[in-house]
Amino acid sequence: MNTSTSLAECVDGQRFWYDMLEQATIGALTPRGLRRLALDENDNRARCWLVDQGRTLGCEAFYDAMGNVFLRREGLDPSLPPLLIGSHLDSQPSAGSYDGTLGVLAGLAVLRALQASDLPHQRPVEVVSWTNEEGARFAPGASGSSWFAGQREAASILDTVDDDGVRFADALTTCLAQLDAHEVSYRPDPFIPYAFLELHIEQGPVLESLGVPACAVKGIQGVNWYSIAVNGQANHAGTTPEHARRDAFTGAHQLITAFREAVAEHGESVRFTIGKFALEPNATNTIPQQATFSIDLRHPSAAVLTSLDNAFQRLAAETWSGCNVELTVSSRVPPVEFDEQLVETLDASVKKYAPDAPQLVSGAFHDAIHLAHQCPTAMLFMPCRSGISHHPDEHIEREDAEVAVSAMADAVGTLLVR
Amino acid sequence: MNTSTSLAECVDGQRFWYDMLEQATIGALTPRGLRRLALDENDNRARCWLVDQGRTLGCEAFYDAMGNVFLRREGLDPSLPPLLIGSHLDSQPSAGSYDGTLGVLAGLAVLRALQASDLPHQRPVEVVSWTNEEGARFAPGASGSSWFAGQREAASILDTVDDDGVRFADALTTCLAQLDAHEVSYRPDPFIPYAFLELHIEQGPVLESLGVPACAVKGIQGVNWYSIAVNGQANHAGTTPEHARRDAFTGAHQLITAFREAVAEHGESVRFTIGKFALEPNATNTIPQQATFSIDLRHPSAAVLTSLDNAFQRLAAETWSGCNVELTVSSRVPPVEFDEQLVETLDASVKKYAPDAPQLVSGAFHDAIHLAHQCPTAMLFMPCRSGISHHPDEHIEREDAEVAVSAMADAVGTLLVR
Incomplete structure (x- = not known):
């Protein structure tokens, strides 16, 4: 044989x-x-x-x-x-x-x-x-x-x-x-x-x-882990009109929409997961002063990961609903x-x-x-x-x-x- | 005088x-x-x-x-x-x-x-x-x-x-x-x-x-308070492709986008605040099985509040990223x-x-x-x-x-x- x-x-x-x-x-x-x-x-x-x-x-x-x-x-x-x-x-x-x-x-x-x-x-x-x-x-x-x-x-x-x-x-x-x-x-x-x-x-x-x-x-797949903080200003949910708000949740929501659009450009093979999310002070009638969340980003191609990494950094440098953003890369495995x-x-x-x-x-x-x-x-x-x-x-x-x-x-x- | x-x-x-x-x-x-x-x-x-x-x-x-x-x-x-x-x-x-x-x-x-x-x-x-x-x-x-x-x-x-x-x-x-x-x-x-x-x-x-x-x-203003739960399925962030996910965060994100669009139809006078937000199990590399959040909705007109209330109920009856939604009205003050x-x-x-x-x-x-x-x-x-x-x-x-x-x-x- x-x-x-x-x-x-x-x-x-x-x-x-x-x-x-x-x-x-x-x-x-x-x-x-x-x-x-x-x-x-x-x-x-x-x-x-x-x-x-x-x-x-x-x-x-x-x-x-x-x-x-x-x-x-x-x-x-x-x-x-x-x-x-x-x-x-x-x-x-x-x-x-x-x-x-x-x-x-x-x-x-x-x-x-x-x-x-x-x-x-x-x-x-x-x-x-x-x-x-x-x-x-x-x-x-x-x-x-x-x-x-x-x-x-x-x-x-x-x-x-x-x-x-x-x-x-x-x-x-x-x-x-x-x-x-x-x-x-x-x-x-x-x-x-x-x-x-x-x-x-x-x-x-x-x-x-x-x-x-x-x-x-x-x-x-390679994997990048990100920690993101969106910093706004706490205020009364009833008395603060839309234009006077720096709502950290709204900022995070818009930023995440932009992240998703960047991800979508690379097709179905990207794995993008937001697994952790928290608000401060986390009260129903208070506009959040801070939103923090994680991103788990995976792709088989180092080039795609680098491209998305650049896009995320660029988006995080912008202001979202009047909030600034801190983006930290907590782990990068090629x-x-x-x-x-x-x-x-x-x-x-x-x-x-x-x-x-x-x-x-x-x-x-x-x-x-x-x-x-x-x-x-x-x-x-x-x-x-x-x-x-x-x-x-x-x-x-x-x-x-x-x-x-x-x-x-x-x-x-x-x-x-x- | x-x-x-x-x-x-x-x-x-x-x-x-x-x-x-x-x-x-x-x-x-x-x-x-x-x-x-x-x-x-x-x-x-x-x-x-x-x-x-x-x-x-x-x-x-x-x-x-x-x-x-x-x-x-x-x-x-x-x-x-x-x-x-x-x-x-x-x-x-x-x-x-x-x-x-x-x-x-x-x-x-x-x-x-x-x-x-x-x-x-x-x-x-x-x-x-x-x-x-x-x-x-x-x-x-x-x-x-x-x-x-x-x-x-x-x-x-x-x-x-x-x-x-x-x-x-x-x-x-x-x-x-x-x-x-x-x-x-x-x-x-x-x-x-x-x-x-x-x-x-x-x-x-x-x-x-x-x-x-x-x-x-x-x-x-009148105020309605809502508690919303978006129910998906926990899974590995690395091994689960996009089409096989029931990602509760993604579902919540899309639902909130739809809520915001409904709110925007009524102009600047609506006050819409998401002050609380939580994920389960809240781990970086796990697709969330549940997202829960609050809405504080205010407007001077009872008709506008009723109209938005109907819109929210209608949207919550849909499926979002494969997740079903439970919407509870926790308070209604006209x-x-x-x-x-x-x-x-x-x-x-x-x-x-x-x-x-x-x-x-x-x-x-x-x-x-x-x-x-x-x-x-x-x-x-x-x-x-x-x-x-x-x-x-x-x-x-x-x-x-x-x-x-x-x-x-x-x-x-x-x-x-x-």
Whole structure:
């Protein structure tokens, strides 16, 4: 057997689903859902469970200085950089059992398929579970992948503290000791993979609405966060005529209308959200003296984000209903475009199962955003019901998952014979 | 002396201003401002001070069952209903010394002018200070005038409780006992006055901006209060495309734009204020599931208010960005139009001093809103600096006040010879 199609045919969908059900018992909530916070007891047990699965396939297991766990299926040429597949096993406090785990167990399913197919491959294949992607216990998240890809210093990660005052470094020591006791090999340093692939639930409604079981992901949107204050003058709502007002709500309303018009020039792909809004003094019969609000602005193109950033700054420099405006950029994360060739490879594999599959841009962050700085990287998405994640109601269809995992295996087959 | 002009000429502006300064010491704040909460020690002292001023003019003092205090200058025919002039002596917690007091002491200045002029008049003239106009200690306000005019039952007023748990009834008992001890006559019941006149600071910016020292007030705006909830669906700001959103902020924004368009059809005289606004869950990267806001809508015409009320209800029945809307009318106070002839009398008197004086509609409530249901009623306004009131910065110009009081005396002269 040496064609990519054959590797996909060797995926054991039933076994994959059984793996999904089994891991979901580690940290299960009653009556449903999952709580497996980074480096807690369940997260560490999940690491050992993953190691055990790899060992039954003859894979060696490794952990690194950040507690990332790797299962290695050796290649005919062990000196070649490995093809890396994975995601994360940690969860939000009250989560479903698919976010992250799906990508790790898709990698495991590929290892099982490689074992079953006996496909000869020069380069090694490794499955990884990255430490603390969620950032729910230790913020910010993506600790393991950002450190691995050289995007963040270890010291800044080790010093973070959870709500109970536990340092990341101390929780990590416990985790590494358990992996030691489980006789997992210590391979402290990062390396440059041949490529990184990650399957994840979409966490949005698009695939479900299209009725498509999977798709290639060509990048991750950039996001700018803004804090805006519109400063007017408080006055009596009954006695102050329109022309004598400096109404901060009216100013904010007009400014937001102008922001929306600027956004509309860039079409449907811009995501513009006002999630926070407050008035001072916030009384029914008092003209507001201040309106404050947030903007979450996302787009896959750095050029579009820059253009809108300029437009927002320009509009904020104007006066609105007699009010001046202070605009602060509280965060700027540039977009990531995944490796074009790798995206095409994934897309071709997906389309064997779903000819109408789109290529999406991820609206949320993933470990892949960091790996993209380290090696050719791309992702697969699969639908989740109503776009819900980070909640016990998170749900995927087994049939969709089997297609997604088969597409992943198909792409791996292609990459291994390239 | 028997012309109206001569009564105005008998106004002693210096004495009036001295009265204003003296009353401002009762409950004075350091470094400036006034705190004279309804039925507190200072409010009761102010009543006795007013009684003392009236007695030096030979007026008999009365109090009624609600603690309203009256100074009566007898007419040649004591059986005629008296002409009533006044306002209130109580204040907000951190107030200036003009709101309310001005209208009582303008009445006192008229009594002094009548005394000085020796003008014969058939009907009695009374000056009144109404109890608890402000509603700052016991809400709602205008207790004395609303009860006097039959707009509100005594029981519902007596049962209100202040923040310290003191009942209005008990505070009133203390007040009435002090008036008794001060040998003020008890005249328990309301009566029908010949007319009621009230001078008040504008509490808005119009007269100051016109440079006009006083004007007649032809009515009090009606006000409708609305509570609006726009119900959408919370979702991830990054992963949810525009067409799949039910963004409660966007829905509220569009609905408010439509409200504003409906308001604009009725011109500049509508006062439309959104003073409260809140989002749920109010997080930067979450599409809001609910937006709630208030509307304070005012207009002098009941027909315009009804028309806008219908428009608002119609718009709220539509769907906005996929969100449904709940609109609740939390309060509806119809406009009051003052007695046309009385307004013209005041206007004619004002124009002797300020030919360019407009006729305004009051944006705020006053005791006169209740008296208007009882007898012909009208008001005079005078400017206050920057429209500020309910604040120690409240300020009026002595020259303006003297014009306003002279205009009041002039109108009283006209009414007494009519």
